[in-house]
Each structure stands twice: as structure tokens, then as C-alpha cells.
Amino acid sequence: MLAGVFFWNIGPDKQTATHHQTCGTFKRSVDLGCYVCNRLWVALTLDERCVVSSLVESESNFSSDATEVSTYGARTNSVQNCVTVASFTEGGLYGHPGCYLLQLAFNASAVLPPEMVPGRKYWRASFLLQQLNGPPPSNITERLPESTKSAETLFIARSWIEECAAKHQRCNAFTGEQGWCPTRLLDCGPFKNSEPCCRLIETDSISLNGPYMTLSHCWGRTDCLKLTTDNYAKLLHTIPLPLLPQYLWIDSLCIIQRGDELADWLREVKVMGQVYLNSFCNISAANAQDGNHTLFSSRNPDTLYPQTVDLTVDGHASLYLVSDFRFWETEVSRAPINARGWVLQERLLSPRVLHFGERQILWECREKDAAEIYPEGLPHKISRSAARFKDLAPDHHIANNNTGSNFAAYRSWVQIVRAYTACELSFPGDKLVALSAIAKAMRDILRDEYVVGMWRRYLEFELLWSVSGNRTGSASRPDTYRSPSWSWAAVDGEVNPSLPDVETADLLIExxxxxxxxxxxxxxxxxxxxxxRLRGALKQLMLVRHRSSNTCSYEDWDMFVNGEHVSVPTESSYGEPQPHVKLDALHDHFEEQNARDALYCMPARVRAGDNGSIYILILEVDDLKRGVYRRIGLARGWGKEVKEKFLARSVRGDRFPCEEYRDGLHLIRII
Structure with missing residues (x-):
């Protein structure tokens, strides 16, 4: 089923129109099975769905007539108060000529309380409209059962596993240690004369007769069953469980979680990477909120399938296939399990992953991504991220035997860090630990020195990371020490890592x-x-809140360098000053630091050309006499005027706190 928004006469230009004007019509369309509304619904966060549902219940004038789709597709520029908005664009702009892109927006400001709105994305769902000259593609499966706990669904899972084990060369190229197995496993069968159950086994005292699998799951806020010194002996005897693979590794049940002062955890975490690397397959409880929820889910199968629709384009009627352009991102990347920081390395290192999602099961291995509705593999035109997630895995890269300079691997690391810092950790102190297995594997490939989340060969470039988003409040520094301030590991929140570059001529620091x-x-x-110890040209800095700003976003700050106002207005509609200042953590003001000359900056990289960017480290003095600093942010400016101001030699540079001053350059220490 598709809503009436599709029955427009499409022209060559981008068109934006109202989609759903009320929460009632939107939710009713979801319940009626509209394909695009359901895909938009699943792209919403859980709290957004709850608000929409509660507003529907409270609408006093809600009636069956009000929920019809007759309000869809009204051409108007007044979309500010609509719940959802639609936009059509030519697909050629996205590498798909002859197609169209439909985007649906969720207008959070029209639905959510004001305090919930900041930071929410506007465009949520994207659909590719492909013209059909024949029947729909044959790689779409027949109608699915109404639950993933079905013989048909498990048959699909088994077929993926068997195909991968028999035919996939990359997946079967053994990258682990022959004969290695975890300290403990759960033995889940086979069962003969007893009810399904399993028991904890110590692998050094038993001979295994098959491979093992791992389970990735959300611990949640509820207290699930965990291995402790108190229940150790009992779990060696039996754990009542439904049917599972014979040998299974689950972190909560195979590592002692309480009772030995973390001794077992500290020992086992060192080999965590080997646990997943040597496993046969990882089972991902992708949608289970905690240990009390099941792997399986019920669904309305009719809402899962791409739909066909008649469209009139420039006066010509044609049949188009409408499919979710961000299918993999919605179903896998944004699944609750993949918001966990620990799971990133579990998913990346395991040779195979079977995802039990909210609506279907999905498959991910080194050679294939597939889903129940696409059992033969995802259609080519469905967009995924810039690279398949499995292609970021260390085994995908082969180091250069002569120099060890593998730029593809370094770029993969940048993508890994970006994805990892967007995840959550129940214990912020695990920031480096939960990434250590991938770091070890990547270190062997790069043949480089690992430096708290970065690499020594291109460290000058990697120091130029910044927090993501427009708001400096989106990141914070932990209460307990975790890393020097110059590493992204020192902040909680998503960061933009800095890419290494072959060219080093534009570096201004060493x-x-x-x-x-x-x-x-x-x-x-x-x-x-x-x-x-960093060498570069220090500049004395003051940061002053921009006079027209009343929020804590990156454009809030005017920069004064060596007493001169260096910020200039941009040409954007906001006219905010640049350089843009990205603080590592929220600051309301710097009045006290400005008063005691505690802020400094150091130009770190400049790109060629008048419009090339300049990157500036922002520092705060920690020890005036010894020239010790802490990093507090990064600024990026552009244009000839701004660059000349930052590159000019400081008149009183010899008086700035440092270990050494020579030829206009300062040697400082950053902690």
C-alpha cells in the first residue's frame, strides 16, 4: 500500500510538499500498512514514536474521516506545522540517472516538546523510485511469515550459513589461531532425553567437537543472568535455555562479572578479539532492549516489501518501483544493539553475523549483505554507507611490505573511530578497552605505533579531530581520567577524526x-x-561570546589573537563568525581565562589557495612556568584574510609559556 502523495505530476525541479499534517493521519497510515509511512516510522527513535502515539490518543477531534490520505500531497510552502514533509529530487544527483529520490522528513519542532527538539535530524527516510519496463526484480522473496520465529525464517538463515561456509573464500580464509577457543563456553546440546538446557564448560578440560558461535546483546538496565563467583558451580551443572548452537559464547555468562575484583574480566578482555575472530558466526540480538527480551519478533509482512506505483513524469505515465534507499542503515546500522560501543568490534571481527532485527533477520559476512526480503543479497541500487561495514575490518587490508603505509587502512580506521564514538558505553572508562581488539588487529596491518586511539606515523594530522555536530554541548570530558586531552578518547561524544594525508607540506606542527x-x-x-611535546607557533587567544548568539553552538565565539579581532562574518544566512570554534566540551564563557591570559592557540595545518582552510588547536595553560597545556578545542577558518592573520609572526612570542622558543616556534607540552 502507498499513500496518495505519489500521484503527483513530477517535473524536473525539486518539489517539497506537505505529507501528513497531523500525528493522527500519520499513525493511521502506518497502521493501515503504507510502505513509506512504515519505513519513516521505523526510522524514528523510540521516544519520538511514544510522543506521536500519545498525541494521537489525546486528539479530541480524532475520527476515522480525519485519518484518510486526502490531505497528502497538498502543494504548499507552509510546511512548518506539518508532522511530515515530502520532497522529490532527480536521482541523477545521487548517482542513479533515470530514477527519482523521495525523502520524508519528520518535523520534530511541530511534534516534540521544545526541550526534546535540539539535535534531531529533519530528513529521516529516503526512497528510490526506479522506472520498471517489466516485472519487479526477482531477488525479492515471496511473502514472509508473521514472525521471525518460524521454520521459513530459520530455513533462510541456514541457507545463508551453508552458502557462506561452502562458497565464500574471504569468509573461510582463516585469520585466527588454529585450535584456539575461549576460556569458557556454553554447551547447548545436543539433547537426547532431557529438556533443552545448557551448561557452562571450561574448555581446557574438555574436547570440543565443533565450532562455537558468539552472541551480541544489550545488557539494558534490568539485572540479567551473569556469571559470578557465587553461581559459578551451579552454572557448570545446568542453565535452562531454549535450543541454541551446541557451543555458544556470551560475555555475561562466560566472563566472571562479580566476586573476583575484576581479575577474570581484566584477563579475558585481552583476548576478546580472538573470541570473535575465531568464532564461526555471531548472533546479534539486534532489537532486544535487554536480557529479558526475545531474539524473535512479530511483524506485518506486507509493510516490508518495496511497492510499485504509477507516476506521471513530464506528462508521461510510467510504473516505478519504490524501495527504501537507506534500508541497511535503518535495519542494521541504527538497530539498538549497534548503539553499544562494545558491539562494534564484535560485529567487525566476527567472520559472519546473523542479525535478529525488529522486522526481519539479516545476514552480514565478508562477501554478502542480505535480508529476508532480499535473500540473494541487497539490490545494487540500494544505498549503503560509503563502504560496506565488513570492508572496514582489518583483514580486508593488506599492508605494504616495504613501508607499511596503507592509506586505505588508515581511512578505514577513521571511519571506525567515527562510528565507535557515536556509540554508547555503560561504563565510560571502557572507551579504549572496547576498541582494543580492533586496534591490535589494525596495528599488525599498519605496522605503526598505536597512540591512544590514533597512530604515530600521521599523529600531527590525527591531532586535528573535532567534536561532531554544531553544538559543543554534544560532547563532554569524563570525571575520571582516561586519556591525555589531545586524544579524542578524552571526550564522551561523537567526534570527527582527522584524515591522514600523503602531503605533509601543509603541516605547521611537529x-x-x-x-x-x-x-x-x-x-x-x-x-x-x-x-x-609539540612544536609550532603559539598565539595568545581570547574567546568572546558572539554578540548575536544566545546558544552554545560552534558559531558562538569571536577569536582575538594577540589582541587583534581575527574573526570575520561568513556569507551564510546566519552571518556567524569564522573561524568556526569546536570546543571539546561545553563552556558558557571564558571570562576568567581571558582575564589571566590562560588561552592560546596554535595554527596546525593550512591548505593551499586563498580559499584553503586553516586548522587551529585551541589550548589552555595548565602550568605557566613549565609551558604545559591542555587541549580544549579546534577551530577551522578559511580565506586569505583569516589565514594571513593566523600565520603572521607574534611580536612578543618569546614571552609565551613554553619549554623552548626558537626561530618563531614554541616547544610546548600538552597533557
Whole structure:
């Protein structure tokens, strides 16, 4: 089923129109099975769905007549008060000539309380409209059962596993250690004369007769069953469970979680990467909120399938197939399980992942992505991220034997860090630990020194990370020490890592030396302290709230360098000043720091050309006498005027706090 919004006469220009004017019509369309409304619904967050549902219940004038789709597609520029908005664009702009792109927006400001609106995305769902000259593609499966707990669904899962094990060369190229297995496993069968159950086994005292699988799950806020020193002996005897693979590894049940002062956890976390790398397959409880929820789900199968629609384009009627352009992102990348920081390395290192999603099961291995509705693999035209997630895995890259300079692998690391920092950790202190297995694998490929989430070879570039988004309040620094301030690992929140570059001529800084103090002998693990010595040209800085700003976004700050106002207005409609200042954590003001000359900055990189960007590290003095600083942010400016101001030599530069001053450059220490 599709709503009437599709029966427009499409022209060559982008068109925007109201879609649903009320929560009532939107939710009614979802319940009636409209394909695009259901795809938009599943793209909403859980709290957004709850608000929409509660508003529907409270609408006093709600009636069956009010929920019809007759209000859809009204051409108007007044979309501010609509619940959802539609936009049509030529597909050629997205690499799909001859197609059209339909985007649906969720107008959070018209639905949610004001305090919930900031940071919400506007455009949520995208659909590709492909002209059909024959029947729909044959790679779409027949009608699915109404539950993923069905023989048909499990048959599809088994066929993926068997195909991968028999035919996929990359998936079967063994990258682990022959014969390796975890310290403990759950033995889940086979069963003969007893009810389905399993027991904890110690693998050094038993001979395994098959491979093992792993389970990724959300711990949630409820107290689920965990292995402790108190129940250890009992779980060695039996754990009542439904039918599972014979050997299964679950972190909560195969690592002691309480009773031994973390001794077992600290030992097992060092081999966590091997657990997943050597497994046969990872089972992902993608939609289960906690251990009390099932892997399986009920669904309305009719809302899952791409639909066909008659469209009139420039006066010519044609049949088009409407399919979710962001299918994989919606079903897998944004699943609750993949918001967990620990799960990123579980998903990346496992050779195969079977996702039990909210609406269907999905398959992900080193050679194939598939879903129940696309059992033979995703259609080519369905957009995924710039690279398949599995292509970011360390085994996908082959290091250069001569130099170890593998730029593809470095770029993959940048994408991994960006995805990882967007995830959540129940314990912020796990920031480096939960990424350590991938870091170890990548270190072997890059043949480089790992430096608290970054790499020594291109460290000057990697120091130029920034927090994501427009709002500096989106990131914060933890209460407990975790990393030096110059690493992205020192902040909680999503970051934009800096890409390494072959060209080093535009660098204005040099890392002279560094030292890190680790909690263990593992340099991908917990850090107790550290510093680096950086050479560059210091500038004295003041940061002043921009006079027209009343929020804490990146454009809030005017920069004064060596007493001169260097910020200039941009040409945007907001006219905010640039350089744009991205603070690592929220600051209301810097009056106290400005008064005691505690802020400095250091131009770090400049791109060629008058319009090329300049990147500036923002620092705060920690020890005036010894020239010790902490990083507090990054600024980016552009244009000849701005660059000349930052690159001019400081008249009183010899008086700035530093270890050494020579030829206009300062040697400082950043902690």
C-alpha cells in the first residue's frame, strides 16, 4: 500500500510538499500498512514514536474521516506545522540517472516538546523510485511469515550459513589461531532425553567437537543472568535455555562479572578479539532492549516489501518501483544493539553475523549483505554507507611490505573511530578497552605505533579531530581520567577524526616526542597518564561570546589573537563568525581565562589557495612556568584574510609559556 502523495505530476525541479499534517493521519497510515509511512516510522527513535502515539490518543477531534490520505500531497510552502514533509529530487544527483529520490522528513519542532527538539535530524527516510519496463526484480522473496520465529525464517538463515561456509573464500580464509577457543563456553546440546538446557564448560578440560558461535546483546538496565563467583558451580551443572548452537559464547555468562575484583574480566578482555575472530558466526540480538527480551519478533509482512506505483513524469505515465534507499542503515546500522560501543568490534571481527532485527533477520559476512526480503543479497541500487561495514575490518587490508603505509587502512580506521564514538558505553572508562581488539588487529596491518586511539606515523594530522555536530554541548570530558586531552578518547561524544594525508607540506606542527603511562602491559588498553611535546607557533587567544548568539553552538565565539579581532562574518544566512570554534566540551564563557591570559592557540595545518582552510588547536595553560597545556578545542577558518592573520609572526612570542622558543616556534607540552 502507498499513500496518495505519489500521484503527483513530477517535473524536473525539486518539489517539497506537505505529507501528513497531523500525528493522527500519520499513525493511521502506518497502521493501515503504507510502505513509506512504515519505513519513516521505523526510522524514528523510540521516544519520538511514544510522543506521536500519545498525541494521537489525546486528539479530541480524532475520527476515522480525519485519518484518510486526502490531505497528502497538498502543494504548499507552509510546511512548518506539518508532522511530515515530502520532497522529490532527480536521482541523477545521487548517482542513479533515470530514477527519482523521495525523502520524508519528520518535523520534530511541530511534534516534540521544545526541550526534546535540539539535535534531531529533519530528513529521516529516503526512497528510490526506479522506472520498471517489466516485472519487479526477482531477488525479492515471496511473502514472509508473521514472525521471525518460524521454520521459513530459520530455513533462510541456514541457507545463508551453508552458502557462506561452502562458497565464500574471504569468509573461510582463516585469520585466527588454529585450535584456539575461549576460556569458557556454553554447551547447548545436543539433547537426547532431557529438556533443552545448557551448561557452562571450561574448555581446557574438555574436547570440543565443533565450532562455537558468539552472541551480541544489550545488557539494558534490568539485572540479567551473569556469571559470578557465587553461581559459578551451579552454572557448570545446568542453565535452562531454549535450543541454541551446541557451543555458544556470551560475555555475561562466560566472563566472571562479580566476586573476583575484576581479575577474570581484566584477563579475558585481552583476548576478546580472538573470541570473535575465531568464532564461526555471531548472533546479534539486534532489537532486544535487554536480557529479558526475545531474539524473535512479530511483524506485518506486507509493510516490508518495496511497492510499485504509477507516476506521471513530464506528462508521461510510467510504473516505478519504490524501495527504501537507506534500508541497511535503518535495519542494521541504527538497530539498538549497534548503539553499544562494545558491539562494534564484535560485529567487525566476527567472520559472519546473523542479525535478529525488529522486522526481519539479516545476514552480514565478508562477501554478502542480505535480508529476508532480499535473500540473494541487497539490490545494487540500494544505498549503503560509503563502504560496506565488513570492508572496514582489518583483514580486508593488506599492508605494504616495504613501508607499511596503507592509506586505505588508515581511512578505514577513521571511519571506525567515527562510528565507535557515536556509540554508547555503560561504563565510560571502557572507551579504549572496547576498541582494543580492533586496534591490535589494525596495528599488525599498519605496522605503526598505536597512540591512544590514533597512530604515530600521521599523529600531527590525527591531532586535528573535532567534536561532531554544531553544538559543543554534544560532547563532554569524563570525571575520571582516561586519556591525555589531545586524544579524542578524552571526550564522551561523537567526534570527527582527522584524515591522514600523503602531503605533509601543509603541516605547521611537529610532534617532537610523547610518553604514555599504561595500566597494564597492553598499550591498547587503559591509560593512567601521558603527554606529548609539540612544536609550532603559539598565539595568545581570547574567546568572546558572539554578540548575536544566545546558544552554545560552534558559531558562538569571536577569536582575538594577540589582541587583534581575527574573526570575520561568513556569507551564510546566519552571518556567524569564522573561524568556526569546536570546543571539546561545553563552556558558557571564558571570562576568567581571558582575564589571566590562560588561552592560546596554535595554527596546525593550512591548505593551499586563498580559499584553503586553516586548522587551529585551541589550548589552555595548565602550568605557566613549565609551558604545559591542555587541549580544549579546534577551530577551522578559511580565506586569505583569516589565514594571513593566523600565520603572521607574534611580536612578543618569546614571552609565551613554553619549554623552548626558537626561530618563531614554541616547544610546548600538552597533557
Amino acid at each position: 610532534v617532537v616526542s610523547l610518553e604514555l603511562e599504561y595500566s597494564t602491559d597492553d598499550n591498547t588498553n587503559l591509560v593512567q597518564g601521558g603527554w606529548l
